[in-house]
Amino acid sequence: MLIHIVQRGETLWEIAQRYRVPIERIVAANGLKDANRLAVGQALVIPVPYRYHTVRPGETLWTIARRYGVSLSAIVQANRISNPSVLYIGTVLLIPPRTHTVQREETLGQIAARYGTTVQEILRVNRIADPNVISPGMVLTIPHSKQIIETNAFTIDPGEKGAQQVREVGRHLTYASPFAYTIRADGGLNPFNDAAIIQAIAAERVVPMMAITNFTYKDPGSRLAQTVLSDTQLQNRLLDNVVRTMREKGYRGLNIDFENVYPSDRERYNQFLQRAVERLHREGYFVSTSLAPKTSGEQKGLLYEAHDYPAHGRIVDFVVLMTYEWGYRLGPPQAISPIHQIRRVLDYAVSVIPRNKIFMGFQVYARDWVLPHVQGQEAETFSPQEAVERAIRYGAVIQYDPIAASPFYRYVDSQGRTHEVWFEDARSAQAKLDLVKEYQLRGISYWVLGYSYPENWTLLEGNFRIRKL
Incomplete structure (x- = not known):
C-alpha cells in the first residue's frame, strides 16, 4: 500500500496513471463518492502490492532484503542503485x-504455506x-508477510443500527462490544438492546464482548462506583447479573469500563477486578478493562488516579488504552488522538x-x-469521510500536523x-x-463504529492479519 497526497490541479485519472492502478480500485480503497472531486492535501490509499522502506542506522541492503523476504538484486533493480555498498540513512x-x-502439481495452499x-x-x-485457474508457469505476486494482531470495536448504537455497523467491518474484527450495560446502585444492570x-x-465470526460501565453522558458515575466498590454483597450481586446476562446473550468475555472513580477507591477497584476475574474465569469467560491514557503512575486527576496500570496488567486478560x-x-x-x-x-x-495484553485505542x-x-461550546462530531467532503465543499486545503500526525483545515461557512x-x-x-508494530502490541481497539472511514480498513488489511478466534 502507498499513500498519495493530492496536489493542486491533480485528477484521479492522473494519479491512477502514475501508479498504474485502475481508478476503480482507488475509488474502492478510499470509499470515494465522486471520483471527479478531490481536496488539495487529501490522502489517498493506493492499493499496490509494494511498499517503501526508510533506511535506518546500521541497516544494509542485505538486511533490508532479508527483512522483507525479497532478493537484494530485486531491490537494486527496483531503485536503480548503481553501488549497493553505499547506502545513506534516510534514503x-x-x-x-x-x-x-x-x-x-503445486497448490495455492502449498505456496501460501511456503511464504x-x-x-x-x-x-x-x-x-x-x-x-x-492457476497453472504451471503462472507468475504470482506474493504479499509481504504480516504481523498477526487482534482487533476490537465498540458500537454505541443499539438494535439493527449497531448490527449493520458490525456487518460492514466484521471481517476486520476479532472482538466487538456493544456499549454498554450501565451498572445500578443495587447491583443490577440497565438493559441494552443488543440482540x-x-x-x-x-455471523461475522467475531467474539462478542459484553461491556459494563458506571457513567452516562449526564453522570460521571463516581458516586455510583463508590457505592458498588464499597460493598462486597453489591459486587457479588453485580457479577451474578453479569454472568446471567452473558449466558443468556451468548457473550464470551467482559470489558469493565469504570471511569471517574474516586482516587480513594483505587484499591477497592483493584479488589473488585480480582473478584471479577476469579468468578468469570471459573465460568470460562475472559475479562478486560478500559484504561484512561496515563503517562505516569503519579498522574493526577479524577480520570486517572484510580486506574492502576500495574494492577490491571497483572489481574485482567487484556486492557484497552x-x-x-x-x-x-x-x-x-x-x-483528537495526537x-x-x-x-x-x-x-x-x-x-x-x-x-501482549495491550490494545491501543483508536478513535x-x-x-x-x-x-x-x-x-463549553460543543464541537460537531462526524466521520472522517464527511471531513474530506466538507473540505471539498468549502474549497479548504487539507494540512497535516507532523507532530500530532493528524490532518486539519479551516474554512468559512455561509x-x-x-x-x-x-x-x-x-x-x-x-x-x-505503525505504533502497534513498533511497540509490539496485542492489537487495536476502535472507538467507535458508525463513522465512515474506508481508508482505515483498507490499511488495516494491508498491514496486518486479523486473528479470528
Missing part, C-alpha cells in the same frame, strides 16, 4: 513484491476470482503491563469547532463563521498502525 527505498512461478501468508491474501493481491448486534457478531479525546468535544480545537501523546501513554504502559471520527472557541476541523486520514491511520 527511501521501494520494496518490490515477491514473486513465485507456479510449479507442476507464510494465506490463500486468501494471494487471491486478493493477484485479483484471482477462481483459485482453480441484533450479537447475531451480527456471530483509551488513547483519544485530547481534542475533546467541549474543549478547544486540537488533534501521535506524540499516544507515544507517551504507550511508553508508560509497556513499562508496567505486558505488551474513528472527526470534529469541527467554531472559532473563536468559547469554553454565515461567515470560521471553523477548524481535525480528523483522521490515511496518513494518521498508518502512523497509528
Whole structure:
C-alpha cells in the first residue's frame, strides 16, 4: 500500500496513471463518492502490492532484503542503485513484491504455506476470482508477510443500527462490544438492546464482548462506583447479573469500563477486578478493562488516579488504552488522538503491563469547532469521510500536523463563521498502525463504529492479519 497526497490541479485519472492502478480500485480503497472531486492535501490509499522502506542506522541492503523476504538484486533493480555498498540513512527505498512461478502439481495452499501468508491474501493481491485457474508457469505476486494482531470495536448504537455497523467491518474484527450495560446502585444492570448486534457478531465470526460501565453522558458515575466498590454483597450481586446476562446473550468475555472513580477507591477497584476475574474465569469467560491514557503512575486527576496500570496488567486478560479525546468535544480545537501523546501513554504502559495484553485505542471520527472557541461550546462530531467532503465543499486545503500526525483545515461557512476541523486520514491511520508494530502490541481497539472511514480498513488489511478466534 502507498499513500498519495493530492496536489493542486491533480485528477484521479492522473494519479491512477502514475501508479498504474485502475481508478476503480482507488475509488474502492478510499470509499470515494465522486471520483471527479478531490481536496488539495487529501490522502489517498493506493492499493499496490509494494511498499517503501526508510533506511535506518546500521541497516544494509542485505538486511533490508532479508527483512522483507525479497532478493537484494530485486531491490537494486527496483531503485536503480548503481553501488549497493553505499547506502545513506534516510534514503527511501521501494520494496518490490515477491514473486513465485507456479510449479507442476503445486497448490495455492502449498505456496501460501511456503511464504507464510494465506490463500486468501494471494487471491486478493493477484485479483484471482477462481483459485482453480492457476497453472504451471503462472507468475504470482506474493504479499509481504504480516504481523498477526487482534482487533476490537465498540458500537454505541443499539438494535439493527449497531448490527449493520458490525456487518460492514466484521471481517476486520476479532472482538466487538456493544456499549454498554450501565451498572445500578443495587447491583443490577440497565438493559441494552443488543440482540441484533450479537447475531451480527456471530455471523461475522467475531467474539462478542459484553461491556459494563458506571457513567452516562449526564453522570460521571463516581458516586455510583463508590457505592458498588464499597460493598462486597453489591459486587457479588453485580457479577451474578453479569454472568446471567452473558449466558443468556451468548457473550464470551467482559470489558469493565469504570471511569471517574474516586482516587480513594483505587484499591477497592483493584479488589473488585480480582473478584471479577476469579468468578468469570471459573465460568470460562475472559475479562478486560478500559484504561484512561496515563503517562505516569503519579498522574493526577479524577480520570486517572484510580486506574492502576500495574494492577490491571497483572489481574485482567487484556486492557484497552483509551488513547483519544485530547481534542475533546467541549474543549478547544486540537488533534483528537495526537501521535506524540499516544507515544507517551504507550511508553508508560509497556513499562508496567505486558505488551501482549495491550490494545491501543483508536478513535474513528472527526470534529469541527467554531472559532473563536468559547469554553463549553460543543464541537460537531462526524466521520472522517464527511471531513474530506466538507473540505471539498468549502474549497479548504487539507494540512497535516507532523507532530500530532493528524490532518486539519479551516474554512468559512455561509454565515461567515470560521471553523477548524481535525480528523483522521490515511496518513494518521498508518502512523497509528505503525505504533502497534513498533511497540509490539496485542492489537487495536476502535472507538467507535458508525463513522465512515474506508481508508482505515483498507490499511488495516494491508498491514496486518486479523486473528479470528
